[in-house]
Amino acid sequence: MIRVLIADDEPMVRAGVRAVLATDPGLTVVAEAGDGAEAVELVRRHRPDVAVLDVRMPRVGGIEALASLPDTGVVMLTTFGEDDYILQALAGGAAGFLVKSGAPEELIAGVRAVAGGAAYLSPKVAARVVAHLAATGAGSAAGRRAAARERVAALTARERDVLAHVAAGLSNGQIARRLHVVEGTVKAHVSSILARLGVDNRAAAAVMAHEAGVTPPAAPVRSEP
Structure with a gap:
């Protein structure tokens, strides 16, 4: 069983992520957090295999929390227009990058990939990162x-x-x-x-x-x- 923590400041988003993950019997959500600071605390308490973090949250966002989770596979959730944050998360060691508007199957695939020690870039994220690197690098x-x-x-x-x-x-x-x-x-x-x-x-x-x-x-x- 793959143990997952969800961190997002919007309760409806957390509920949606939980509902998607619940469709896979091999995944279980062990904790939910409303910001990055709470996520770090709950990761230390529950030791999940994967933490699904929103890029931007009040107080402490996903990027800041990432530095305190070196032993946990991290999947970052992003929305369009956050390319700079994606690059920061990439540099910080996040292993998965998903767009919130993506297909539910991508979320499950991303969590499973990161739990297995792999990296996962949704096609939309990969295309945006490459385009952004080309435009700014x-x-x-x-x-x-x-x-x-x-x-x-x-x-x-x-x-x-x-x-x-x-x-x-x-x-x-x-x-x-x-x-x-x-x-x-x-x-x-x-x-x-x-x-x-x-x-x-x-x-x-x-x-x-x-x-x-x-x-x-x-x-x-x-x-x-």
């Missing part, structure tokens, strides 16, 4: 894409394959099963990928993969019983 959008492609091209074929799975939000265990290797091998590949791309975490690697145009792997086809 050094060089043109084409230049950033070229630089990302150059770094990704320097990876081995197997590392590029693993990166595609990382960008799709898969955990090390899931990647290992897809590629028919042991999980330790995938972990070693991920460490090498982060070092060679010059990024600190899986979410940042996923952003670079999107910038480089890395195509997410197709889901395996299940045979009929």
